[in-house]
Amino acid sequence: MPNSPLSVDDYRARVGALIPATPVTSLPVPDCLGLVLGEDLVSPVSLPPFDNSAMDGYAVRSADVAGAGHAPVELPVPVDIPAGRTDIVPLLPGTAHRIMTGAPVPPGADAVVKVEDTDGGVRRVAVRAPVAPGTHIRRAGEDVTKGSTVLRAGTALGPAQLGLAAAVGRAELPVHRPVRVLVLSTGSELVAPGEPLLHGQIYESNSVLLAAAVREAGGHATVLRFVPDDVAAFHAAIGEHLGRVDLLVTSGGVSAGAYEVVKDALTGQGVEFTRVAVQPGGPQGSGVFAGLPVVTLPGNPVSAALSFELFLRPALLAAMGHRSVDRPRVRARCAGELRSPSGRRQYRRGRLTGDVVTPVGGPGSHLLASLAAADCLIEVPEDTEVVAEGDLVTVLVVGG
Ligand code: AMP
Numbered sequence: 001m002p003n004s005p006l007s008v009d010d011y012r013a014r015v016g017a018l019i020p021a022t023p024v025t026s027l028p029v030p031d032c033l034g035l036v037l038g039e040d041l042v043s044p045v046s047l048p049p050f051d052n053s054a055m056d057g058y059a060v061r062s063a064d065v066a067g068a069g070h071a072p073v074e075l076p077v078p079v080d081i082p083a084g085r086t087d088i089v090p091l092l093p094g095t096a097h098r099i100m101t102g103a104p105v106p107p108g109a110d111a112v113v114k115v116e117d118t119d120g121g122v123r124r125v126a127v128r129a130p131v132a133p134g135t136h137i138r139r140a141g142e143d144v145t146k147g148s149t150v151l152r153a154g155t156a157l158g159p160a161q162l163g164l165a166a167a168v169g170r171a172e173l174p175v176h177r178p179v180r181v182l183v184l185s186t187g188s189e190l191v192a193p194g195e196p197l198l199h200g201q202i203y204e205s206n207s208v209l210l211a212a213a214v215r216e217a218g219g220h221a222t223v224l225r226f227v228p229d230d231v232a233a234f235h236a237a238i239g240e241h242l243g244r245v246d247l248l249v250t251s252g253g254v255s256a257g258a259y260e261v262v263k264d265a266l267t268g269q270g271v272e273f274t275r276v277a278v279q280p281g282g283p284q285g286s287g288v289f290a291g292l293p294v295v296t297l298p299g300n301p302v303s304a305a306l307s308f309e310l311f312l313r314p315a316l317l318a319a320m321g322h323r324s325v326d327r328p329r330v331r332a333r334c335a336g337e338l339r340s341p342s343g344r345r346q347y348r349r350g351r352l353t354g355d356v357v358t359p360v361g362g363p364g365s366h367l368l369a370s371l372a373a374a375d376c377l378i379e380v381p382e383d384t385e386v387v388a389e390g391d392l393v394t395v396l397v398v399g400g
Pocket residue numbers: 185186187189190202203204205206207251252253254255298299300301
């Protein structure tokens with residue numbers, strides 16, 4: 001009598017417990033996209049670091065151009081201050097310095113007249129409008145004060161956060177380092193894209209999909225692509241990677257047939273093979289082999305992809321310090337009828353438009369083109385066998 005299948009939530013927790021948190025390490029800022037900051041980031045500088053001009057124009061004393069509303073005020077222009085000029089040239093009363101955006105405002109000036117309000121002169125300038133003190137000056141420290149915490153530990157680093165880190169002078173950041181994943185595809189029928197196919201052969205695609213999913217989650221993927229359905233070859237393939245990766249993810253070779261190489265190689269070796277009450281992706285395995293956490297995914301491409309989405313992605317994100325690991329969930333009206341096996345949670349591919357979700361393709365776990373056409377997953381609960389057109393369903397927004 002086979003054991004009853006594990007629930008999706010229980011299996012997700014089992015996989016989550018398998019992958020330890022990665023250590024915090026220092027990485028170059030451009031490599032930190034999508035990673036999580038391991039320590040608070042305190043700024044050693046103020047931003048802006050100095051008072052600077054918000055406009056191309058002329059640095060002036062506002063009092064000198066107070067009459068410009070009635071008739072233009074002409075001032076000599078002794079100095080040009082382009083962005084990047086580092087010497088300090090004070091502004092003398094009755095003069096104007098031509099100044100560019102981002103250039104330091106000279107001592108003595110209290111406003112910038114924008115070039116559009118002048119004749120644009122180089123030696124002398126005619127100012128046509130008065131300015132209030134402080135106009136078009138970006139004050140030192142307006143954005144960031146020196147010594148303040150600009151990013152908290154636990155922040156997921158996107159483009160804006162990386163830009164800020166660079167702006168406060170950081171070349172590296174302490175982050176939870178990427179999980180190193182060995183992605184291994186099994187199957188004697190698998191052929192490299194670009195090679196001719198014989199009858200009975202297919203192009204290997206799971207490792208491409210899974211490695212991309214690992215990278216999208218912020219992990220590092222090493223790929224072993226063509227491991228034949230042979231136990232000795234399987235063990236030989238992973239041997240040299242032991243100790244160098246944090247996780248082994250296999251695809252294929254875990255269902256009920258013969259030649260199930262992953263099952264044959266890892267049964268009784270610390271990996272437990274089990275059924276999960278999910279469709280697609282029922283046959284699963286996980287455990288620790290020779291000190292290496294292992295998750296074995298089924299071979300059908302949509303099963304492998306969905307298993308990654310449901311079980312591995314949250315575990316990888318959590319291991320890399322993310323606090324939010326769930327996809328956004330919304331409720332939507334289903335634009336078609338769906339049938340789902342009782343006792344299993346089904347995930348169907350769909351496209352979401354407003355609050356209507358349209359199923360894409362059937363439930364088959366080989367329908368990769370439907371997966372590629374989808375931008376969401378429709379979650380049909382274990383106790384639902386029929387979703388009628390117009391019923392409300394839960395949708396996981398996965399993008400695409
Ligand atoms: P298996 O779980 O090994 O029985 O494989 C189930 C189905 O998925 C079979 O039709 C395999 O040919 C296919 N499959 C397994 N591995 C891959 C792979 N890496 N790329 C594409 N299809 C695969």
